[in-house]
Amino acid sequence: MNYGFIKVASAVPSVKVADCKYNVEQIEQQIILAEGQGVEIIVFPELSLTGYTCQDLFRQNLLLETTESAMLMLLDFTRQLNIISIVGLPIAVGDLLLNCAAIIQKGQILGIVAKEYLPNYNEFYEKRWFASVQDLRTTELRFAGNQINLSFTPQIFVTCDGVRFGVEICEDVWAPTPPSNHLALAGADIIFNLSASDELIGKHDYLCKLLAQQSARTITGYVYSSAGFGESTQDVVYGGNALIFENGHLLQSGPRFAMTSQMQVAQIDVERLRTERRGNTTYVNAQRRMIGEDVIFKNAHSILPKDFVLERSVDAHPFIPSPDMMEKSCEEILNIQVMGLAKRLVHTGCQKVVVGISGGLDSTLALLVCAMTFDKLGLDRSGIIGVTMPGFGTTDRTYTNAIKLMQSLRITIREISIAKSVTQHFEDIGHDISVHDTTYENSQARERTQILMDVSNQEGGLVIGTGDLSELALGWCTYNGDHMSMYAVNVSIPKTLIRHLVAFVADSDEASQQLSKDGRTSHEVLHDVIDTPISPELTPADDQGNIAQKTEDLVGPYELHDFFLYYFLRFGFRPKKIFMLAMHAFEGQYSREFVHHWLHTFFWRFFSQQFKRSCLPDGPKVGSVSLSPRGDWRMPTDAIVDSWMREVDSVLDE
Numbered sequence: 001m002n003y004g005f006i007k008v009a010s011a012v013p014s015v016k017v018a019d020c021k022y023n024v025e026q027i028e029q030q031i032i033l034a035e036g037q038g039v040e041i042i043v044f045p046e047l048s049l050t051g052y053t054c055q056d057l058f059r060q061n062l063l064l065e066t067t068e069s070a071m072l073m074l075l076d077f078t079r080q081l082n083i084i085s086i087v088g089l090p091i092a093v094g095d096l097l098l099n100c101a102a103i104i105q106k107g108q109i110l111g112i113v114a115k116e117y118l119p120n121y122n123e124f125y126e127k128r129w130f131a132s133v134q135d136l137r138t139t140e141l142r143f144a145g146n147q148i149n150l151s152f153t154p155q156i157f158v159t160c161d162g163v164r165f166g167v168e169i170c171e172d173v174w175a176p177t178p179p180s181n182h183l184a185l186a187g188a189d190i191i192f193n194l195s196a197s198d199e200l201i202g203k204h205d206y207l208c209k210l211l212a213q214q215s216a217r218t219i220t221g222y223v224y225s226s227a228g229f230g231e232s233t234q235d236v237v238y239g240g241n242a243l244i245f246e247n248g249h250l251l252q253s254g255p256r257f258a259m260t261s262q263m264q265v266a267q268i269d270v271e272r273l274r275t276e277r278r279g280n281t282t283y284v285n286a287q288r289r290m291i292g293e294d295v296i297f298k299n300a301h302s303i304l305p306k307d308f309v310l311e312r313s314v315d316a317h318p319f320i321p322s323p324d325m326m327e328k329s330c331e332e333i334l335n336i337q338v339m340g341l342a343k344r345l346v347h348t349g350c351q352k353v354v355v356g357i358s359g360g361l362d363s364t365l366a367l368l369v370c371a372m373t374f375d376k377l378g379l380d381r382s383g384i385i386g387v388t389m390p391g392f393g394t395t396d397r398t399y400t401n402a403i404k405l406m407q408s409l410r411i412t413i414r415e416i417s418i419a420k421s422v423t424q425h426f427e428d429i430g431h432d433i434s435v436h437d438t439t440y441e442n443s444q445a446r447e448r449t450q451i452l453m454d455v456s457n458q459e460g461g462l463v464i465g466t467g468d469l470s471e472l473a474l475g476w477c478t479y480n481g482d483h484m485s486m487y488a489v490n491v492s493i494p495k496t497l498i499r500h501l502v503a504f505v506a507d508s509d510e511a512s513q514q515l516s517k518d519g520r521t522s523h524e525v526l527h528d529v530i531d532t533p534i535s536p537e538l539t540p541a542d543d544q545g546n547i548a549q550k551t552e553d554l555v556g557p558y559e560l561h562d563f564f565l566y567y568f569l570r571f572g573f574r575p576k577k578i579f580m581l582a583m584h585a586f587e588g589q590y591s592r593e594f595v596h597h598w599l600h601t602f603f604w605r606f607f608s609q610q611f612k613r614s615c616l617p618d619g620p621k622v623g624s625v626s627l628s629p630r631g632d633w634r635m636p637t638d639a640i641v642d643s644w645m646r647e648v649d650s651v652l653d654e
Contacts, residue, residue: 475609
C-alpha cells in the first residue's frame with residue numbers, strides 16, 4: 001500500500017459460451033492491461049472461463065477438462081506477473097460440481113472459493129448443475145498442477161502489503177446473511193464478487209443500492225464484476241456490470257450493455273476503512289461473533305513496490321454537500337440547529353435570547369437560526385435581542401449590514417459602543433492604546449462578551465454563541481470572550497459551509513419571505529455579508545474605511561484548514577497523507593510550499609488550543625466531525641505535538 005491505497009479492477013471480458021480457449025485469451029488481455037496500470041487485484045465474472053450460461057453442458061466431462069486446460073494456460077501466462085487475478089470456473093470435487101472462484105498469482109493458485117448460495121427460483125436453475133460449498137467435506141484436490149485444500153471454512157487472502165480480502169459469488173450477496181458479513185468481521189478489508197446477474201427493469205438500481213449498503217454495513221471496499229456480452233440470450237440478457245464501492249460510496253462504474261470488453265479501475269483507501277472500523281464500537285462488538293470460528297488466511301506472493309500516483313478524485317471541500325444535495329442538506333442542518341435551540345429554550349423556560357451581531361457570517365447565521373426557532377415555538381421575535389457593539393475596527397459596511405439585517409428580521413435592536421469602556425480598561429491596566437497587540441484585540445472581544453452576558457441577566461435570556469467549527473479547530477477565538485456563550489448554535493459547522501447556509505436562506509424565496517418583512521432587502525444584505533472579507537474587526541480600518549484585518553491573511557485559507565480538519569479528525573490521517581491529498585485536491589491553486597506552511601500552522605494551533613475546546617458550551621452536532629469535549633473529540637490539553645510537526649516538516653523532502 002502507498003498512503004493506505006490499493007488499486008483494484010473489475011473486468012467484464014467478452015465471452016463465448018463453452019469456448020474456454022477464447023475466454024481465457026480475453027481474460028489474459030484484461031490482466032495484461034491491468035498489470036500495465038499498476039492494478040494489484042482484478043476480478044472477473046462468475047464462471048468466466050466457461051461462460052455462465054452453459055446449462056447442461058456443465059455435466060459434460062469434456063467441458064470440465066477444457067476448463068482445467070484453460071486454467072493451466074492462464075497460470076502459465078501469469079507466471080511473471082505480480083497482479084492477483086480472481087476468475088470464475090466450475091470444478092469437480094469428487095461427486096460434487098462446485099461453482100468456484102480461483103485466486104491466482106505468479107502462476108500459482110492461492111486458493112479456491114466455492115459458491116454458498118445457489119439460486120433456484122424464477123429464471124435461475126443452478127441447483128440442477130452445482131452443489132453448495134455447504135455440501136463440501138474438507139478435501140485435498142489436485143487441480144491444474146496445484147494441490148489445493150477445499151473446505152467450507154471462510155478464507156481470507158492477504159497481499160504482501162497486508163491488505164486482506166475475501167471472495168463471494170453472485171447470489172451470496174443477495175442472501176439474508178452474506179458470506180461477506182463473516183469475512184469482513186474476520187478482518188477482510190475488501191470483498192470481491194464474481195457475478196452473472198441478468199438484466200430486468202429496475203434491477204440495476206436495486207443492485208447498486210444493495211452493494212452500496214453491503215459495503216457500508218461491512219465497512220469494506222466492494223468490487224463487483226458481472227457477466228456481459230457473449231452470454232446466451234436464450235431467455236435472459238446479461239448487461240455486464242463493473243462496480244467498485246468503498247464504504248457505501250460508488251468509486252467507479254462501467255457502461256452496461258457494452259458490446260466489447262471493459263475494465264473499471266479504482267484506488268480503495270484501506271487505511272480509511274480500517275480507521276472507520278476502529279472508531280465504530282458496534283462493528284468492533286460484532287467481531288465477537290468470529291471468536292472461536294475458524295478462518296483460513298492465505299498469503300499472496302511478495303512483489304516489488306511501485307511508484308504511487310493518486311488516481312481517484314479528492315473533494316477539495318469535503319464539508320460542502322454536492323450541488324444535487326445542497327438544498328436538502330442545508331434545510332436539514334438548519335432544522336438541527338433550530339431544534340437544538342428550541343429544546344434549550346423550552347427546558348429553561350426562556351423566551352428571550354441575546355445575540356451579538358457584527359454583520360459577519362457567523363453572527364448572521366446564528367441570528368437566522370434564532371428567528372427560525374422563535375417562529376417554530378410561536379414566540380414573538382421581539383424576544384430576540386440583537387446587540388451590535390461597534391469598536392475600533394468596525395467598518396460602515398459591517399455596521400450597516402448588521403442594522404439592516406436586524407431591522408429586516410423585526411427583532412429588538414440594541415447598540416452599545418465598546419470604545420469608551422475598552423479605552424477605560426486600557427487606562428486601568430496601563431496598556432498603550434496605540435499598541436495593537438493581543439491585549440488590544442482580546443480586550444475588545446471580552447468586553448463584548450461581558451456586555452452580552454450582562455444584557456442576558458438584565459433581560460432574562462440566553463446568550464447565543466456564534467463561533468464556528470473552523471475557529472474552534474484553530475483556536476481563533478478569545479478565551480472567555482467570544483469563545484463563551486450559553487448555547488452555541490454554530491459550534492459544529494465549518495466556515496466553508498456557513499457561506500452556503502446563509503446563501504441558501506438568501507436565495508430561497510420561501511425562507512426570505514418568511515424571515516423578512518422585505519425579502520429583497522434581506523436577499524441583498526445576506527449576499528453582501530457573504531461577500532464581506534472574514535474579519536474580527538479588532539484593529540482599525542484602513543484609510544478608505546475598509547476592513548484591514550482579514551482573518552485568512554493571518555491564519556490561512558479556511559478551505560485549506562477545513563480540508564486538513566476533515567481528514568485529520570474524520571479518518572485520523574497522518575500529515576503526509578493529508579498533504580498528499582491536499583496537493584491533489586488543490587492542484588494548480590496552491591503551491592507545495594503554501595500548503596505546507598498552513599498545514600504546519602494547522603497542527604501547531606490545533607494542539608496548542610485544545611484548552612479552549614475543553615470547556616466549550618453546549619451546541620448541536622450537525623455532521624460527522626465535531627470538537628465537543630463531551631462527544632466526538634476528547635484530547636488532553638497538554639498533548640505533545642512533536643511527532644506531527646516532525647512529519648509536517650518532512651513532507652517537502654519527498
